[in-house]
Amino acid sequence: MRMPGIPVSRVAAVWIAAVILLVIGTIALAIFAPASTYTVAPSAFSRSAIGYAGIADVMHRLGARVVKSRKDSVAQLDPAGVLVLAEPSSGASTTQMSRLLNAHTVLLVLPKWNGKESGSRRGWIESAELLPPSFPRAASQVGNVDVVRVPRVTSWSRNEIGRAPVISQGGVQLIKSSRLRPVIGSDSGMLVGELRTGARRLWVLADPDPLQNHGLADPDNAVFAVTLINALRGADGNVVFDEVMHGFEDKGGSPFRLLFEFPFVLATAQGAIAVALLLWATMRRFGAPMSPPEELPSGKRSLIEATANLLDFARHRPIIIQRYVHAIVQDVARQLHAPPGLSEGALIDWLRRTARVRDAQIDCGAVVRKVDELVAGGRSALAPLAAQARDIFRWKREVTDGGSAYSRIDRGDPQRGRQGGHRTG
DSSP states (O other), rough: OOOSSSHHHHHHHHHHHHHHHEEEHHHHHHHOOOOOOSSSSSTTTSSSSSHHHHHHHHHHHHTTEEESSOTTTTTGTTTEEEEEEOOOOOSOOHHHHHHHTTEEEEEOOOOOOOEEEOSTTTEEEEEEEEEOOOOHHHTSSSEEEEEEEEEEOOOOOOEESSOHHHHHHOOEEEEEEETTTHHHHHTTTTEEEEEEEEEEEEEEEEEEESTTGGGSSHHHHHHHHHHHHHHHTTOOOOEEEEEEGGGOOOOOOOOOGGGGSHHHHHHHHHHHHHHHHHHHHHOOOSSSOOOOOOOOOSSSHHHHHHHHHHHTTTTOOOHHHHHHHHHHHHHHOOOHHHOOOOOOOHHHHHHHHHHHHHTTSSSSSHHHHHHHHHHHHHHHOOHHHHHHHHHHHHHHHHHOHHHHHHHHHHTOOOOOOOSSTTOOO
16 A cells, blocks of 8 residues: 555655664764763762862863873873872772873872762762771772771871861871871871882872862862872873773774664664664555545635634634624724724714714614623523624614615615625725
């Protein structure tokens, strides 16, 4: 069965064009669409309280070239740059971490908090709890490191960068290690320790609070964070945040591989459905072709009938009759050159006086009042309204043509023109 009025070839062309556009769109999406970087865990993409998007943005605003690396972070590091390893994931491989820690300048931030994602606000955490000391000890990658937590540190016995943070939540997390040289430390332990191997320099920040988003709310922490990174960074060095260890790896490869991975597999399924519909729409079918629908009549008569049917369907006929009656009154007033500026009541009184002079038998005021009462009362009977419409029409002819001339209407004078009495103009 063919579609009426449309050749099969045109249908096939439309479906083929749709399939081609779908395939092109899918390939473009696979090539150019960035991978999702949504997370609430510690990451330079995270805007949660324990994320690092804040310090990355601050460094960018201060003129540093900030890179949120998802592939080969060491290769993207400038000679004077610093590689920030913000809380390495426990899933990062030993080989991967070894390559990162062998960069020439590294700032390693140890973990402290475990955040629970909020169910009501996207990108926020609902709560945070302290991690066991074994987590930051394992993340240090240095060996022979002890993690201690003290309620507070009143003063730092050693501070080479000249700025001190404000850490008020969960106590101050410090480390002790014979392999690290204290850059910032107290009698309880080191906040920042340094490990130098030849030209390679590694700084370990024991407590992440000053660099995390929640800590930057304190101006002292913001100044400390910027000073800490700039102490490692050269004059024109960049700041590279490694995000591969957080799972944001840009694997690259053929875009067609993505056609069968979520969410692109949905587009692949749509393409298969489109091809199936194309075959279904163009295949030969049995039976006689469907007869085309009847053509709609054209002309003024069909337009008027359609308009009347719509008004009847919407139950607007009472309102239309009411407006018709008032329009007739205004039309007669214009023809008789009624004084301008009269209110409706004054205008009807003037028309009544004029109608008596012209020997009119119908009272226009009574007709207008009756119609308004019927419509205002919500009466849907059309017979009384139709009678009033006929009366106002007769009144118009009596007033404009005169009573004797109007009598020919009742006698069905076939010669009477629109203006009545065979008058011109």
